[in-house]
Amino acid sequence: xxxxxxxxxxxxxxxxxxxxxxxxxxxxxxxxxxxxxxxxxxxxxxxxxxxxxxxxxxxxxxxxxxxxxxxxxxxxxxxxxxxxxxxxxxxxxxxxxxxxxxxxxxxxxxxxxxxxxxxxxxxxxxxxxxxxxxxxxxxxxxxxxxxxxxxxxxxxxxxxxxxxxxxxxxxxxxxxxxxxxxxxxxxxxxxxxxxxxxxxxxxxxxxxxxxxxxxxxxxxxxxxxxxxxxxxxxxxxxxxxxxxxxxxxxxxxxxxxxxxxxxxxxxxxxxxxxxxxxxxxxxxxxxxxxxxxxxxxxxxxxxxxxxxxxxxx
Numbered sequence: 386x387x388x389x390x391x392x393x394x395x396x397x398x399x400x401x402x403x404x405x406x407x408x409x410x411x412x413x414x415x416x417x418x419x420x421x422x423x424x425x426x427x428x429x430x431x432x433x434x435x436x437x438x439x440x441x442x443x444x445x446x447x448x449x450x451x452x453x454x455x456x457x458x459x460x461x462x463x464x465x466x467x468x469x470x471x472x473x474x475x476x477x478x479x480x481x482x483x484x485x486x487x488x489x490x491x492x493x494x495x496x497x498x499x500x501x502x503x504x505x506x507x508x509x510x511x512x513x514x515x516x517x518x519x520x521x522x523x524x525x526x527x528x529x530x531x532x533x534x535x536x537x538x539x540x541x542x543x544x545x546x547x548x549x550x551x552x553x554x555x556x557x558x559x560x561x562x563x564x565x566x567x568x569x570x571x572x573x574x575x576x577x578x579x580x581x582x583x584x585x586x587x588x589x590x591x592x593x594x595x596x597x598x599x600x601x602x603x604x605x606x607x608x609x610x611x612x613x614x615x616x617x618x619x620x621x622x623x624x625x626x627x628x629x630x631x632x633x634x635x636x637x638x639x640x641x642x643x644x645x646x647x648x649x650x651x652x653x654x655x656x657x658x659x660x661x662x663x664x665x666x667x668x669x670x671x672x673x674x675x676x677x678x679x680x681x682x683x684x685x686x687x688x689x690x691x692x693x694x695x696x697x698x
Contacts, residue, residue: 387449391679393488394419394455396506397587400676401436414439420456430470450479452683454488481686486511492678493639493671502622505642506590508534510621514629519694522624527586532617535590535644541610542592557606558599597648615654623662632663641671
């Protein structure tokens with residue numbers, strides 16, 4: 386018998402699963418998010434070290450393989466940083482580091498062609514076909530992109546509140562909701578909360594729940610924000626499907642990430658929209674931990690080598 390570790394490191398949380406050679410999970414540990422762009426190298430190393438140590442505990446286990454799914458590893462500079470972190474942590478195991486979107490896709494559609502649409506604190510669409518090819522759209526980080534993500538929705542809500550305060554935007558229920566959320570009496574108080582408290586992207590992403598609440602009450606500003614988020618996620622998903630020539634084929638769209646639970650309308654809207662452009666596709670919400678996909682890839686690596694799809698242009 387051998388054991389593996391599967392890790393999903395996202396912007397909001399990091400989950401590590403210890404599993405046996407049959408894929409049976411025997412321990413789980415959780416920590417805060419470990420997004421390299423959001424929290425930095427030292428914090429990522431701290432979180433990964435703690436989450437792996439806790440999963441193994443006092444067991445006399447040396448993992449045969451470790452799969453880490455983490456954002457940004459498709460870029461050479463970030464990949465080198467993460468590889469260095471894993472070497473410093475020091476487990477003598479075969480380590481494979483992949484994009485966290487691949488981990489989510491493997492969890493939802495094991496070994497299958499498909500496209501995963503991830504919307505959490507950040508956003509990305511990632512897909513693979515049956516010929517060993519992969520494509521991605523988005524995943525540029527909260528400054529340059531992450532359209533349709535929790536951060537994107539939360540920032541749009543903050544901007545809507547400020548526009549109302551300036552009398553250059555419509556009235557919105559979001560003003561009362563966000564002022565209450567931050568416990569400030571007027572919009573000017575948001576400047577301190579956002580800039581002076583070093584508010585992390587995940588904290589702004591949490592505002593998406595306020596947008597869902599205002600949307601449910603018929604607030605037109607919130608409706609516009611969520612429709613814009615759906616537009617962005619739909620465009621991202623279809624970009625990947627088209628580049629992989631999946632349109633017209635039978636395949637699955639997997640919806641993953643906390644925003645689809647915090648904002649259930651987005652799930653329903655993408656389930657309606659995506660099959661209109663890809664008539665033979667199915668849309669399914671990921672109903673298990675993405676880290677189970679990392680376990681599956683770690684098992685493949687331990688048994689002779691995981692095959693990671695190669696990106697096309």
